[in-house]
Amino acid sequence: MSFVSLDGVNHRYPDKGGGPGFLAVEGLTMNVARGEFVAVVGPSGCGKSTLMKLATGLQFPFQGEVRVAGERVTAPVKIAGMAFQSPTLLPWRSTLQNLLLPLEIVEPHRRQIRRRKSEYVARAENLLASVGLGGFGDKFPWELSGGMQQRTSLCRALIHEPALLMLDEPFGALDAFTREELWGVIRDLHAARGFTVILVTHDLREAVFLADRVLVMSARPGRIVHERRIDLPRPRDLEVTFTSEFSDIVHELRGHIVKARQ
Amino acid sequence: MNRRFDMVRAAPWLFTLAFLAIWEGSVHILKIPPFFLPPPTLVAKTFVEFWRPIYTNSLFTLSTTMVGFALAVGFGLLLGLVIGWSRTIYAGTYPLMIGFNAIPKVAIVPILVLWFGIGFIPAALTAFLISFFPIVVNVATGLATIEPELEDVLKALGASKLDIMRKIGIPRTLPYFFGSLKIAITLAFVGSVISESIASNHGIGNLMLQAQAQFQVPLVFAGLVALAIEGIVMYWLMAVLERRMTGWAQRSGFAQT
Numbered sequence A: 001m002s003f004v005s006l007d008g009v010n011h012r013y014p015d016k017g018g019g020p021g022f023l024a025v026e027g028l029t030m031n032v033a034r035g036e037f038v039a040v041v042g043p044s045g046c047g048k049s050t051l052m053k054l055a056t057g058l059q060f061p062f063q064g065e066v067r068v069a070g071e072r073v074t075a076p077v078k079i080a081g082m083a084f085q086s087p088t089l090l091p092w093r094s095t096l097q098n099l100l101l102p103l104e105i106v107e108p109h110r111r112q113i114r115r116r117k118s119e120y121v122a123r124a125e126n127l128l129a130s131v132g133l134g135g136f137g138d139k140f141p142w143e144l145s146g147g148m149q150q151r152t153s154l155c156r157a158l159i160h161e162p163a164l165l166m167l168d169e170p171f172g173a174l175d176a177f178t179r180e181e182l183w184g185v186i187r188d189l190h191a192a193r194g195f196t197v198i199l200v201t202h203d204l205r206e207a208v209f210l211a212d213r214v215l216v217m218s219a220r221p222g223r224i225v226h227e228r229r230i231d232l233p234r235p236r237d238l239e240v241t242f243t244s245e246f247s248d249i250v251h252e253l254r255g256h257i258v259k260a261r262q
Numbered sequence B: 001m002n003r004r005f006d007m008v009r010a011a012p013w014l015f016t017l018a019f020l021a022i023w024e025g026s027v028h029i030l031k032i033p034p035f036f037l038p039p040p041t042l043v044a045k046t047f048v049e050f051w052r053p054i055y056t057n058s059l060f061t062l063s064t065t066m067v068g069f070a071l072a073v074g075f076g077l078l079l080g081l082v083i084g085w086s087r088t089i090y091a092g093t094y095p096l097m098i099g100f101n102a103i104p105k106v107a108i109v110p111i112l113v114l115w116f117g118i119g120f121i122p123a124a125l126t127a128f129l130i131s132f133f134p135i136v137v138n139v140a141t142g143l144a145t146i147e148p149e150l151e152d153v154l155k156a157l158g159a160s161k162l163d164i165m166r167k168i169g170i171p172r173t174l175p176y177f178f179g180s181l182k183i184a185i186t187l188a189f190v191g192s193v194i195s196e197s198i199a200s201n202h203g204i205g206n207l208m209l210q211a212q213a214q215f216q217v218p219l220v221f222a223g224l225v226a227l228a229i230e231g232i233v234m235y236w237l238m239a240v241l242e243r244r245m246t247g248w249a250q251r252s253g254f255a256q257t
């Protein structure tokens, strides 16, 4: 049984004037198995972020059904860690305090945070160090560069070790080298902890390198128009991205996106 | 190292001095009689001469103002949070609040006197009533303008509405709250002085009214100066508090110059 499933989902955002608005996604159907790493690609504005919000219960479809961990989603799901397209850090909290936020909300950490504060702080600092932000815990978000903010937001999605990780273009504002470094971080975490990941990205190499399966969405109103299983053996080394097998897959996906844009 | 004359730092003093100089100069040149408009030097002399009654009455005004202001902060913050919390309460209280705020507070003083007699209580209550509204409106606005993206961060973690209020609502609203304190404290002075000059035997308002009745115009102005000083000091305190508490919100070039 799939861990996350969207079944014939239609979603529209209401107009400001209260009108019916337009469809953002239509007939969206997808299934993600437990522990699977799925990447979603598609033209800008096709409803990828909407998909993420539907799957986490931040938005509710007006038609169709969303299920997570076997249950119909009627409220924000509690097992997800989410990194949004923009960093959305709280400006009044330091980087470290921003990282501790999920632990202040999510059970069982919530009950333990007072008692185990130093342990949690250490965990946050380790996580920061793993994305190259060691020693930046005391800085406020506005003292960080855009890429550093995004890395922080990635850490925030991970800190409470969620069973479902939702990443909406988390590496968008990063340089190529940091980006590849973070691919490694995510790859290793996924391998070690076995959580389920849904990753939205515009970078086809990123999708192919990380994912078990890549889903291609059509232009708005978005739905899945193509699905590509990536059978490259794991653990994947960055070197794999320079093989011809890899570039063939990227090339093939690119063709589908070009079609989807039309 | 920096021996360059800092124009921005000097500006408040220079402008104040210039204002006083022009005032003094005009009074002398235009030969304005002191019972019409006393020159600043005469006001200063009177201030020193009458420092005792000015001092005690200032203290009275300050205490009525601060009591009213404290009430306004407490109730304003509470009501603002409640209104920001619930759309129903917002919709329900809105017309009442607008109507209430539209009433000139001078018109309420006689009612307060009827209920509480003259003196301290009506002055403090007038200060409260007049300074309460901007706090409520600002706190409610702060809550209403929270970015949905920030809310989503917490919702995605399964946070309750109370969590969202505590972790985002309140910190996010603090800059609005502290900003409103600067307005509220000046209004509170207006309220207490109005009430004192109508219904009190103490306070700067009363002192000025009596001075005016006896044609001691320089003393009226000395009273004004005392009020201005109190107002500036309290405003400055609120501004310092604002910067202390909400430094994160004051990063733009506008906030610093």
Ligand SMILES: Nc1ncnc2c1ncn2[C@@H]1O[C@H](COP(=O)(O)OP(=O)(O)OP(=O)(O)O)[C@@H](O)[C@H]1O
Pocket: A013, A014, A024, A043, A044, A045, A046, A047, A048, A049, A050, A051, A085, A220
């Ligand atoms: N809060 C909202 N209110 C109204 N319309 C919205 C809202 N959010 C998204 N939309 C609309 O829904 C459509 C899909 O938006 P979405 O953000 O899901 O796209 P996306 O695929 O994530 O795009 P991008 O790749 O540029 O991030 C867009 O056309 C957008 O205009």
Ligand SMILES: [Mg+2]
Pocket: A048, A049, A050, A085, A168
């Ligand atoms: Mg998006």
